[in-house]
Amino acid sequence: MLISRRSPTPRVSKILPLRQARGYNALPLVHEAREGGEKDAPLTQQDKYKEIMSSFPRRDDWVVQPLYQYQGFWYFQVYLVGLLAAQENFRPQPYDIVLCTYPKSGTTWLKALAYAIVTRSRFSDFENPLLTKAPHDCVPFLEIDAARNVCNRDQEIPLVATHIPYNSLPTSISESGCKLVYLCRDPKDVLMSMWHFLRGKLPEGIDKDAYINLNHSFEIFCEGISGNGPYWDHVLGYWKASVKSPEEVLFLVYEDLKKDTVFNVKKLAEFMGYPFTPEEERRGVVQHIVDLCSFDSLRNLKANKSGVYSPDSPFTVQNTEFFRKGITGDWKNYFNEEMGAHLDQIIEEKLSGSGFSFLSR
Numbered sequence: 001m002l003i004s005r006r007s008p009t010p011r012v013s014k015i016l017p018l019r020q021a022r023g024y025n026a027l028p029l030v031h032e033a034r035e036g037g038e039k040d041a042p043l044t045q046q047d048k049y050k051e052i053m054s055s056f057p058r059r060d061d062w063v064v065q066p067l068y069q070y071q072g073f074w075y076f077q078v079y080l081v082g083l084l085a086a087q088e089n090f091r092p093q094p095y096d097i098v099l100c101t102y103p104k105s106g107t108t109w110l111k112a113l114a115y116a117i118v119t120r121s122r123f124s125d126f127e128n129p130l131l132t133k134a135p136h137d138c139v140p141f142l143e144i145d146a147a148r149n150v151c152n153r154d155q156e157i158p159l160v161a162t163h164i165p166y167n168s169l170p171t172s173i174s175e176s177g178c179k180l181v182y183l184c185r186d187p188k189d190v191l192m193s194m195w196h197f198l199r200g201k202l203p204e205g206i207d208k209d210a211y212i213n214l215n216h217s218f219e220i221f222c223e224g225i226s227g228n229g230p231y232w233d234h235v236l237g238y239w240k241a242s243v244k245s246p247e248e249v250l251f252l253v254y255e256d257l258k259k260d261t262v263f264n265v266k267k268l269a270e271f272m273g274y275p276f277t278p279e280e281e282r283r284g285v286v287q288h289i290v291d292l293c294s295f296d297s298l299r300n301l302k303a304n305k306s307g308v309y310s311p312d313s314p315f316t317v318q319n320t321e322f323f324r325k326g327i328t329g330d331w332k333n334y335f336n337e338e339m340g341a342h343l344d345q346i347i348e349e350k351l352s353g354s355g356f357s358f359l360s361r
C-alpha cells in the first residue's frame with residue numbers, strides 16, 4: 001500500500017460545526033502530544049498505520065478523541081492501529097480461544113471466568129493468578145499488543161481478548177479454526193458504562209458536560225457513532241456467526257450471565273473444551289469459579305484496587321475503573337424511560353429478523 005506523508009484527511013464535515021456549536025473544546029490528544037517534534041524520524045510501523053488511517057473518514061464529536069471509520073466501524077486511533085497491526089501480523093494457535101466483546105459489555109468478567117476455567121487444574125484455589133493480577137493482565141488484549149508489536153502470551157494459556165467486530169477479525173483467526181466467545185450486554189447499560197468511564201478520564205475541575213454530555217452521547221450512540229460501533233452491527237456480526245457455526249462461536253449475554261451464572265459458566269467451559277467433570281461439580285468447583293469472578297470478589301482484591309492497565313491506551317486506566325457497579329439496568333438512573341424506549345426501538349429494528357433480541361432478557 002502506498003503511504004504518503006501528505007495524504008489528505010477527509011472528515012465528515014457536517015459534524016465539526018455540531019461539536020463546536022455544542023461547546024466541545026479540543027483537549028490535547030495524548031498521542032499527538034507525545035509524538036510532536038518527531039516529523040523527521042523514520043516512520044515506524046505504528047506511524048505507517050496512522051498514515052493509512054489519515055485517509056479514513058473521521059468524526060470528532062464522540063468525546064475527546066477522534067474516531068476513524070474502517071470496514072464500517074468507528075475506532076479510536078490506538079485501537080485502529082492495533083486492529084490494522086493485528087490483521088497483518090496476528091498468528092493464533094489453532095487451540096486459541098478469542099474472547100470478543102464490545103467495550104463495556106463485560107470484558108473483564110469474561111476474561112476472569114475464562115481464565116479461571118482454563119487454569120483451574122494448573123493452580124490450586126489459593127494460587128490462581130486472578131487473586132494477585134488484574135483480569136486484564138491475565139488475558140492479553142489483541143489490539144493493544146498488536147499496536148505495540150509485543151506478544152504477551154503465556155503459551156499455556158490459550159486466551160486472547162479483542163473488541164474487533166466479527167467481519168474485521170484477522171483472517172488468520174478463521175484460518176486457524178480458533179473458537180470465539182462473544183459476550184454482549186444491554187446497549188443502554190453499555191452506553192452508560194462507557195459514558196461514566198470516559199467522563200472519568202477528564203481532568204478534575206473541568207466542566208465535564210462541556211466535553212461529554214449525556215444527551216449528546218446518547219444521540220450519537222443511537223446514530224451508530226461510538227468506539228467500535230455501531231453497537232448493533234458489532235452484536236449482529238457475532239450473532240450471525242454463532243448461528244451459522246455454533247461450534248466455533250459461542251454467543252453469551254451479560255444479563256443472562258447475571259441471572260444464571262452457574263449455567264452459563266458450565267456452557268462456557270464446555271464450549272471452550274474444558275468441561276467440568278461430575279466430580280468437579282460435586283466438589284463445588286463451578287461455584288468456586290463463579291464466586292472468585294463475581295464483581296464484589298474481584299473488585300475487592302488488592303490487584304484490582306490498585307495498578308494501571310494499558311499504558312498505550314488513549315488514556316491511562318486504573319484497574320479500579322473496570323469495576324463500577326456491575327449491575328443490570330443502571331441506565332434507569334441516568335436517562336428516562338422515553339430515551340430507553342427510543343434506543344430499544346433502534347436496536348430492535350436493527351436486529352429484526354436476526355433471531356436475537358435484547359428485549360426478551
Ligand SMILES: Nc1ncnc2c1ncn2[C@@H]1O[C@H](COP(=O)(O)OS(=O)(=O)O)[C@@H](OP(=O)(O)O)[C@H]1O
Nearest residue numbers: 103104105106107108109193294295323324325326
Ligand atoms: N465480575 C464482574 N461482574 C459483573 N460486571 C462486571 C464485573 N467486572 C466488571 N464488570 C462491569 O463491566 C463493565 C465494564 O465492562 P468491560 O469489562 O467490558 O470494560 S472494558 O471494555 O474492558 O473497558 C462495568 O459495568 P458498569 O458497572 O455498568 O460500568 C463493570 O462494573
